[in-house]
Amino acid sequence: MDKVTPGARDARAAGAQDGAGRGGGGAGPMAALALAMLLAALGTSIANVALPALAQDLHAPFARVQAVVTAYLAALTLSVVVAGWLGDRLGMRRVLAAGLSLFALGTLAAALAPGLAGLVAARAVQGMGAAVMMVLAMALMRQTAGAGAVGRAMGLLGTVSALGTVLGPVLGGALLPLSGWRTLFWLQVPLALLALGMTLGLLPRGRGVPARPGQGLFAGFDRALLPNLAVNLLVAAVMMATLTVGPFYLTGALHLTAPQAGLVMAVGPALSILSGFPSGRLVDRLGPARVLTAGLMLLATGAAALALLPGLAGVAGYVVALALLTPGYQLFQAANNTSALADLPEGRRGTVSGLLALSRNLGLMAGAAGLGAVFALAAGDPVQASAAALTHGLRLTFLTGAGLALIGLALTRPPWHKVRA
Structure with a gap:
């Protein structure tokens, strides 16, 4: 039997992973990942325009209402590395589905929040889900695209991320006078469920790579x-x-x-x-x-x-x-x-x-x-x-x-x- 070096095993693993991506590739998987990235960006910007209405409706000073935005950003920032590590260990499709579920639950809780404290907590949950969506959409897009089209895949994610950032204030500004700030969150719930269904139905199944004993978040960092x-x-x-x-x-x-x-x-x-x-x-x-x-x-x-x-x-x-x-x-x-x-x-x-x-x-x-x-x-x-x-x-x-x-x-x-x- 021929000996296989660790580098060759890594190359074969990467090749198998890319092969699985191409086998399940195409417009469907890329659309699922683009929608996940779009929602993460939309969640970042859509609440900003509602801050004055929130301050008035929830009878809170502006300084406290700003926590609705910062809770999302803080949770997202603190969760991104853990989200990527879990995707590697448990399987990226599985963890992305969990992140979309968490985002949907946080969004639903925000729409139903009885007060400011509940809304801020819900936004933190939403931000943790968004961290998973943002990170694993990028990693899975690399896998799905294959070696010859990685740049286009990264460019597509850049486009949808910018689109989500722009759509947030536009949609929020249009809906807020018509039906109030809760509608901004109700709008995101079916979109998150759609992205979850597309993820489960269109992305290829994959297995994670179990961590070796003592292997933490930054073990083997290049x-x-x-x-x-x-x-x-x-x-x-x-x-x-x-x-x-x-x-x-x-x-x-x-x-x-x-x-x-x-x-x-x-x-x-x-x-x-x-x-x-x-x-x-x-x-x-x-x-x-x-x-x-x-x-x-x-x-x-x-x-x-x-x-x-x-x-x-x-x-x-x-x-x-x-x-x-x-x-x-x-x-x-x-x-x-x-x-x-x-x-x-x-x-x-x-x-x-x-x-x-x-x-x-x-x-x-x-x-x-x-x-x-x-x-x-x-x-x-x-x-x-x-x-x-x-x-x-x-x-x-x-x-x-x-x-x-x-x-x-x-x-x-x-x-x-x-x-x-």
């Missing part, structure tokens, strides 16, 4: 992934700054109304939807190394443009900068996720997907806190600051963001990291 995770954090921080700094600059310096500022800020998510899938196709055609470099360079250029162009050309300059920044982000996401997940053996894809989600969420928090502090330091109190001060704050914030993107570019170069071609 340090070569650290640059992928670090750059993911830096880029997420830059993108979050557009959401935290943008409203103050657009209304305070460019004197737009709130609805006008919202329309300008919607340009970014709209471009994310349009550029996600094409970015994935470029990754499959050119390889993740080239596209990762191009994405980070475009993102750095867009951040520098956002620092300089609005002061010169007003709203038009702001939109042009977003038109550079956002496609650069989607190119980066498709290439970075493909690079991190492409050659992983069975038993590691879920955990690495969880680490990617964790680094992204930590980057969002770092962007809101860190780059928000840079803006406030340069502009003073953003509510009271003059147009000149706000312009100075925007300039310093996004020149810093451009610097972070360039640091990310350096981290993807040897000797720090060799991106898979």
Whole structure:
């Protein structure tokens, strides 16, 4: 009998896993995973628009009502790595179905919540389910796509994630005046059940890889992934700054109304939807190394443009900068996720997907806190600051963001990291 090395066993396991994915592949499984990712993103953004109505209906101050949003995000962030590890150990299809069930139960509990405390608890349960959905949708999409179409699969997830983020405020704003905040949660229950049915009916069965004695969440972690995770954090921080700094600059310096500022800020998510899938196709055609470099360079250029162009050309300059920044982000996401997940053996894809989600969420928090502090330091109190001060704050914030993107570019170069071609 021929001897089989551990590396060959891993390669055979990965090949068998990919074969199972292709055998059950096609539009159906990809649609099930896309819907799971869409729901996780929708849950992140749909409650924000209801905060004033919740404060009024539940007779609670705004500071307490904000917990409805932060409970979801905190539970999601704290659960992503565990969700991926459980998927690897118990089988990703099985754990994804459990996550969708948890999301549906949390959503139902939110719709029926008698008060603020119950609503916050329900949102935390919803966030734990969303962590499973977000992480395992990515890992299973890699498995379902097979080796030749990983970039397109990652691009599709980027598109539906952006779509869910955009749909949240749009659907919430349309439904809230008609039927109240509970409808925002009732809407998600049948969608979660549909995603659960599609997961059970369309995704191939798979078995997990049992943990060896003493093997915890980070056992066997490949340090070569650290640059992928670090750059993911830096880029997420830059993108979050557009959401935290943008409203103050657009209304305070460019004197737009709130609805006008919202329309300008919607340009970014709209471009994310349009550029996600094409970015994935470029990754499959050119390889993740080239596209990762191009994405980070475009993102750095867009951040520098956002620092300089609005002061010169007003709203038009702001939109042009977003038109550079956002496609650069989607190119980066498709290439970075493909690079991190492409050659992983069975038993590691879920955990690495969880680490990617964790680094992204930590980057969002770092962007809101860190780059928000840079803006406030340069502009003073953003509510009271003059147009000149706000312009100075925007300039310093996004020149810093451009610097972070360039640091990310350096981290993807040897000797720090060799991106898979």
